[in-house]
Amino acid sequence: MSTQSVRRGGTAAPSVREPALVAIPSMKTAGTGPVELLSDAQRQLLVRSAAVRHFPARTIVYRADTPAESVFVIAEGVVKSYRDLANGRRRIAAFLFARDLFGLAEAGHYVNTAQTITPVRAYEIGVDALTELFRREPDIQLQFLCKIVHVLREAQQHSIIIGRRDAVGRLAMLLRVLQKQALPRGRSDIALPMSRSDMANYLGLSLEAVSRASRRLELQGIVEFVGRHEVRILDRQRFAAVAA
Amino acid sequence: MSTQSVRRGGTAAPSVREPALVAIPSMKTAGTGPVELLSDAQRQLLVRSAAVRHFPARTIVYRADTPAESVFVIAEGVVKSYRDLANGRRRIAAFLFARDLFGLAEAGHYVNTAQTITPVRAYEIGVDALTELFRREPDIQLQFLCKIVHVLREAQQHSIIIGRRDAVGRLAMLLRVLQKQALPRGRSDIALPMSRSDMANYLGLSLEAVSRASRRLELQGIVEFVGRHEVRILDRQRFAAVAA
DNA sequence: CGGACTATTGAGACTCCTCAACTAACGTGG
């Protein structure tokens, strides 16, 4: 994975394993976990309409309310999708990881602002090219539809998180969401690529409340913070209890 | 399950104007309001795969975690989509109105419970038939994709509502959402088909908090409640201010 | 090593939740 220049796919695709899309499919009944949606052939078709892009950390990919020309599929890295409210608060709608999709528009404009948290490698696909591809390849479109349904479920889960009253419970639920992304590190160690402030904006809490909730989880021996960007779960039992 | 009259479409379609789907499309730039997504020809194709169903008020259409066999498009009436949490609370994910879509599944099972609030007339479409139709008619699939993206935006908006701290502001935002459905009654009168308890479960508030917030809005002369199921906005200026 | 940013900790104010009692509305059956 050492291709760094921005080049058109098609002639020398970096890998047939990208771009990848992951979700829990609507229809299937075999297995309940997330699976890869696209076939090799579908990925190859997508690569032909896509460009590989590299973004440094903290780069704004696009701003809310600007004309939407592309959608993005993350190959590597972490992105936050947020919106600044009238009262000065910032609401993070979602954290996005590898094999996630972002950049869906409304009335031709982006609704959220997308900003990288880590360095990001992503596939950019023009909306016109994608729409055309959807018409030619209904199966690809169906996989995108499944992905978006899955994103919708995550958004509903997010509103359940925000609806909770206790900060500790909310934080635990966020950690559980991040845990699913942290498979490479093992089941007990969870990577926290984002800042405490980002976590607060996602959870609908103040920065201080996140800090205090972290401390409480640690004092109770449920988790252990290793630096600012990693957590280890010590007591799975009680962790599941507070996250329930 | 209370089954009412179930008749096949196709032979005697009630109208070519149904089933209808409304959303703010992703791609278009002309106009920012919601529009009808389907063409007459597309509706006719859908009707062939659909059955018209009638549900009395308070009927459970399907329960969460049961096998998902159909999706529904509302022709008339109001539905709530909710989920009961472990702590005994109930979280309403969305209120659904005419030309809305519901019944999208995950891993072959419904994620929420759907229950009618008023009597409902809806088109039921089997998932297999719909998937097959999507393959044959990519344009229909594209319209469904647009609709689901729009639903996703509404879910994000919902989490913004729940994230607010003040009950009055949350209630005002719900009223604004319902206002968009209340066009037949005019711009100042808003229909409230659901109970206060439903509103509380949607807003993440207690029933009492909704009651008090209603009272406050009324005492301040911003709105006027006409019976239990109707509101009239008296001061648009201040109403917009609290909902902002 | 210095500086700016991020994060932690503490004290008081504010808001909503819980519990409880009361009132109103609705539907049923006599």
Next chain:
DNA sequence: CCACGTTAGTTGAGGAGTCTCAATAGTCCG
């Protein structure tokens, strides 16, 4: 038509929790 019971909604008082403001400590980067 009315009485009744059930459900839905209102109002009040006290407690739990987070937010705000403020100051301190820690971290990252040049």
